[in-house]
Amino acid sequence: MEVVIQPGSAEMASLVADEIERLLAAKPDAVLGLATGSSPLAVYEELIRRHRAGRISFARARGFLLDEYVGLPAEHPEGYRNVIEREFAAHVDFADGAVQAPPGAVSSAELPDACAAYERAIAEAGGVDLQLLGIGSDGHIAFNEPGSSLASRTRIKTLTEQTRQDNARFFGGDIDSVPRHCVTQGLGTIMDARHLVLLATGSGKAEAIHQLVEGAVSAMWPATIMQHHPHATVLLDEAAGSRLQLGGYYRQVLADKPDWQGL
Template sequence: MEIVIVQHKDEAAKIAADIVESYVREGKTLGLATGSTPLGTYQELIRRHREQDLSFRDCQAFLLDEYVGLPRSHEQTYYQTIRREFTSHIDIDDAQVHSPDGTAEHPGEAARAYDRSIGDAGGVDIQILGIGSDGHIGFNEPTSSLQSRTRIKTLHPDTVRDNARFFDDDESKVPHHVMTQGIGTIGEARHLLLLAFGENKAEAIAAMVEGPVSAMCPASALQMHEHVTVIVDTAAASGLKHTQYYNYALENKPTWQAF
């Protein structure tokens, strides 16, 4: 893992955008996450599209997950969220922004079909990720199989409680089932880019980077990936014990080796 520790979210967004831009300019396939964590990166990429002619027209994108049962017109679907926050502001063809079909009559079959569609497209080149305070990535909660594929998951009550803020603080309105890429699916992306900010993520980041590989911290599976970049602020990095090594390794990286 490449561990990049920064002082502020703005700095993280610029570094992350630099990494993503290198793939965009080659027309590569993007893996997109929703939530508050990647918003700064998306805003920076939008700025570069508008001010620096960064074009996404040759790219396609796949989303990590989707609620089961919400119509696509619902403002809290990830189908709508990624368009509202990112893709409608750039020049990617809307038909090239793919997401799981949470309205399918047979969700399990739809999940498997979505998993196959990623492979049929040649796989994801750069996957943006966040991490939950319990170490989940996508909606792969603790105890998820580290080889899991895109499937239906039941949300943990804590996750339902956390997501209630998007549903008028009413837990009864939060769908309890989601369709999510599995850890095995996520791990097939060629480059994983994980962002985390705030002290509430410190324990999860420490477990992911320095703890054992365990289903109790699904993100720890990233230790086995060949190319992971983790960008965290100092608060999220506060639980790490070996920051001196991470900074040294990054600063002394061969100049020919890009992120």
């Protein structure tokens, strides 16, 4: 696992956009794993800027979202398919239908088959080349809450009250408007991606980052499964990295890294 500590989100976003630009130059039909929430917004803004400058095209690329709320109307602005369209996809040149989201609007009887179909769609696309991730204050990635199976696949999950409180800001501060269930890619699904890129900012993520990078692998901190991934990159600002015991070493490694290596 590579830990990259940067001054702020703009510097982090530039590094991630560099990596995605390199990926699409080498593989124009690459498959991107797209995350919602606040963590990747600066990355999307930078990718949009580079697309408008003619530096990067998504015309042949595919995208798969990590998760989706269950029970929101299809037109709800906080449905993650709508969020990714508003924040990113509508501003670049993805082909129609190239970005897919987990099933959140099907009946409960249809949900298991729909989750299995989403897994098949990812596999049939060739698997995810680069997966963007954020992390919750309790260590969840996607909506794999503490206690999730480290081998889990796409499925329905019940959200913790902490997650609902954290996400209430997207629903006007009203926790009662936040759904209680979601469909999420599993930890096993996420681990199938060829490159995991996690971004975190702020002191509220510091303990989760400490556990992710330096703690024991445990279902109580689901993101720690990333320690077993052969190509995982964790990008942080100073506040998110403030609990790291080996922060000085991570900075030294980055300073001595060959320019050609990328993330």
